Amino acid sequence: MDAIDYQRAADLSSALRANAQSGSAVIGGGTNLLDLMKGGVARPVRLIDITHIAGLDQVSTLPGGGLRIGATVRNSDLANHPLVRDRYPLLSQALLSGASAQLRNMATVGGNLMQRTRCHYFYDSVYAECNKRRPGSGCAAQQGFTRMHAIFGADARLDANAPVATAQAPLAGTQASGTLPVSQCIAVNPSDMNVALAALDATIRVTGPRGERVIAMSDFHRLPGTTPERDNNLDPGELITSIDLPVSAFSAHAHYLKIRDRASYAFALVSVAVALDMNGTTVRDARIALGGVAHKPWRALEAERMLVGHPLDPLALEQAAASIVRTAQPYPGNAFKVKLVQRGVVRAVRQAAEGASA
Numbered sequence: 001m002d003a004i005d006y007q008r009a010a011d012l013s014s015a016l017r018a019n020a021q022s023g024s025a026v027i028g029g030g031t032n033l034l035d036l037m038k039g040g041v042a043r044p045v046r047l048i049d050i051t052h053i054a055g056l057d058q059v060s061t062l063p064g065g066g067l068r069i070g071a072t073v074r075n076s077d078l079a080n081h082p083l084v085r086d087r088y089p090l091l092s093q094a095l096l097s098g099a100s101a102q103l104r105n106m107a108t109v110g111g112n113l114m115q116r117t118r119c120h121y122f123y124d125s126v127y128a129e130c131n132k133r134r135p136g137s138g139c140a141a142q143q144g145f146t147r148m149h150a151i152f153g154a155d156a157r158l159d160a161n162a163p164v165a166t167a168q169a170p171l172a173g174t175q176a177s178g179t180l181p182v183s184q185c186i187a188v189n190p191s192d193m194n195v196a197l198a199a200l201d202a203t204i205r206v207t208g209p210r211g212e213r214v215i216a217m218s219d220f221h222r223l224p225g226t227t228p229e230r231d232n233n234l235d236p237g238e239l240i241t242s243i244d245l246p247v248s249a250f251s252a253h254a255h256y257l258k259i260r261d262r263a264s265y266a267f268a269l270v271s272v273a274v275a276l277d278m279n280g281t282t283v284r285d286a287r288i289a290l291g292g293v294a295h296k297p298w299r300a301l302e303a304e305r306m307l308v309g310h311p312l313d314p315l316a317l318e319q320a321a322a323s324i325v326r327t328a329q330p331y332p333g334n335a336f337k338v339k340l341v342q343r344g345v346v347r348a349v350r351q352a353a354e355g356a357s358a
């Protein structure tokens with residue numbers, strides 16, 4: 001058994017000092033970190049509990065009308081907060097679709113942002129090959145059970161969020177599906193909350209040895225590229241202090257659709273977060289983000305552009321949904337996700353247009 005030091009931080013500066021020491025890990029609700037420790041995937045020597053730092057557990061309005069969510073706000077408190085239900089129903093729906101009531105009562109939003117993939121091959125140390133756990137060792141998932149794995153972004157050249165010219169460029173030495181380089185990773189970001197935050201253009205406030213900085217949600221999580229061991233762009237010693245949401249024009253028309261193998265207590269096969277600003281039947285503005293399909297929440301920027309400024313007719317919606325999967329790179333075990341994404345987007349956009357309910 002490994003000895004672990006536990007420190008309850010009284011304030012942010014003592015948390016930062018402790019977190020700067022090698023082998024430290026911040027702990028929020030512990031619902032992910034403790035599982036990783038039990039499986040030997042994470043081996044911190046020191047846990048820094050930040051849940052008693054005054055102010056980090058608060059939700060407050062920002063001067064311009066947005067919302068600041070402290071990093072240790074519990075998932076259930078956030079989902080049920082009156083301002084979130086009223087102004088950001090998409091976020092409330094996404095949070096309530098995740099995990100179970102007991103887990104949501106413990107889980108913090110900082111921990112939810114940072115939770116690690118649920119790839120079986122990452123969690124089970126019996127598998128020697130896992131580029132995320134042991135960089136350079138290979139990816140057992142690519143020859144394994146891929147039902148829960150990525151269909152986008154494992155090859156950065158197929159990043160649909162990149163400028164269109166790049167995303168459509170022919171691939172040098174084009175590879176067939178299922179034969180990505182062994183250095184890569186096809187794990188997905190498992191969070192529901194993160195998908196809603198991506199659609200809502202949240203920003204993440206972090207603090208660390210070099211001071212404070214703000215990271216756009218679209219830049220917070222990473223594609224695997226050649227460093228699949230890194231899930232996000234948080235630097236060593238940094239911790240998340242809050243999530244900021246801009247003023248939203250989407251409260252009346254938002255929908256989070258989660259498609260999964262069981263009706264509850266299961267991670268998404270595919271999830272779709274849609275937020276619309278409608279002028280009658282015409283789409284004034286649109287946000288679409290997908291979960292369960294990539295190493296980070298996957299924004300469907302081109303599909304959004306195709307919808308904006310037009311009436312929401314069935315053909316336009318089908319075409320927008322089809323544009324999303326143009327860059328899909330499925331495996332035999334998850335090829336069903338290509339159709340699921342298209343149908344999920346069509347259904348979620350229709351439901352959002354009909355009206356939000358938190």
Ligand SMILES: Cc1cc2nc3c(=O)[nH]c(=O)nc-3n(C[C@H](O)[C@H](O)[C@H](O)COP(=O)(O)OP(=O)(O)OC[C@H]3O[C@@H](n4cnc5c(N)ncnc54)[C@H](O)[C@@H]3O)c2cc1C
Pocket residue numbers: 025026027028029030031032033034035050071072097098099100103106107108109110111112113114115116190191192193238239240241265266267268
């Ligand atoms: C059985 C089960 C089912 C689940 N189902 C779902 C689901 O359907 N959908 C879903 O979205 N999630 C699901 N989850 C995941 C759950 O949402 C996460 O475990 C939870 O959000 C993590 O939050 P936490 O506060 O407990 O994080 P912790 O376990 O405390 O920490 C997780 C990671 O975040 C880091 N961390 C925590 N806070 C900070 C901070 N402020 N700054 C920097 N780093 C920090 C920790 O060091 C650690 O690396 C499930 C979990 C379980 C166990």
